[in-house]
Amino acid sequence: xxxxxxxxxxxxxxxxxxxxxxxxxxxxxxxxxxxxxxxxxxxxxxxxxxxxxxxxxxxxxxxxxxxxxxxxxxxxxxxxxxxxxxxxxxxxxxxxxxxxxxxxxxxxxxxxxxxxxxxxxxxxxxxxxxxxxxxxxxxxxxxxxxxxxxxxxxxxxxxxxxxxxxxxxxxxxxxxxxx
Numbered sequence: 001x002x003x004x005x006x007x008x009x010x011x012x013x014x015x016x017x018x019x020x021x022x023x024x025x026x027x028x029x030x031x032x033x034x035x036x037x038x039x040x041x042x043x044x045x046x047x048x049x050x051x052x053x054x055x056x057x058x059x060x061x062x063x064x065x066x067x068x069x070x071x072x073x074x075x076x077x078x079x080x081x082x083x084x085x086x087x088x089x090x091x092x093x094x095x096x097x098x099x100x101x102x103x104x105x106x107x108x109x110x111x112x113x114x115x116x117x118x119x120x121x122x123x124x125x126x127x128x129x130x131x132x133x134x135x136x137x138x139x140x141x142x143x144x145x146x147x148x149x150x151x152x153x154x155x156x157x158x159x160x161x162x163x164x165x166x167x168x169x170x171x172x173x174x175x176x177x178x179x
Contacts, residue, residue, distance in 0.1 A: 010071070010080040011136055014155045016177075017127040020107075020120050021149040027107045027118075031058040034104075035097025036163050053162070054085075054093055066090035075156050077136055102166040111143040124168065126175040128160060 033056045052070035059065065066087055072079040085093075107118040117130045129150070131140050142150065154160040159176035168174065 006083070007079060007081040010078050011076060011133045011138075012078075012130050012155070013076065013133065013140055013153065014128055014130045014160060016151045016154050016160065017118070017129055017146075017149045018151050019149070020118060020127045021145055023107050023118065024109055024145050027109045028060060030060075030106045030108065032056070032104050032106055034102050034162060034166065035094055036100035036166055037093065037096050038100070054090055054097060056090060068093075074158065099170045100163070100166045102162060102169055109143070109145070112141070114140060116143060116146065121165065121169075124165065124175050126165065128154070 035054045037051055037054065039051050052068055055067045055069065057065045057067070064087070066085050066089070068083050068085050070081045102124075103122040105120045105122075107120070109116045109118070114131050114133070117132075119128045119130070121127070129146065133140060157176070158164055164176070168176065
């Protein structure tokens with residue numbers, strides 16, 4: 001069952017980190033499993049879902065949230081459509097993500113008006129941080145706890161998109177920089 005849908009512009013910058021920095025105490029840790037649907041799979045699912053990403057999020061309070069997302073475009077600004085799905089729909093569709101999955105811990109830290117999300121991947125030596133912006137030209141001042149940890153910006157590098165990382169994990173080929 002699909003529970004709600006919303007489309008918005010996602011304006012997000014992504015950075016490769018040297019490692020996971022010491023996080024401030026207010027950081028919230030979320031466990032995530034993501035899988036990418038095979039667009040060549042049969043399209044007869046009653047939910048009507050045939051493309052995009054499935055994500056299961058485990059919150060610190062034990063709540064579990066399942067979301068189906070479709071993103072369009074590339075780079076800094078992309079269109080994103082998200083809808084919450086129930087656990088039964090998630091499990092039924094999860095089989096269609098074999099070979100295109102990843103798991104990670106996301107640490108969410110608010111800094112000023114921005115939310116920084118540090119992703120530590122389970123099956124590959126890789127740490128990324130994303131910051132979602134209100135507009136494409138908005139400044140993104142680096143929080144003090146993150147200074148010195150950013151190796152480079154990877155917003156426009158498709159190798160650092162989660163879908164590409166999931167494929168690399170399935171092939172056992174490690175992080176995009178070869179680690």
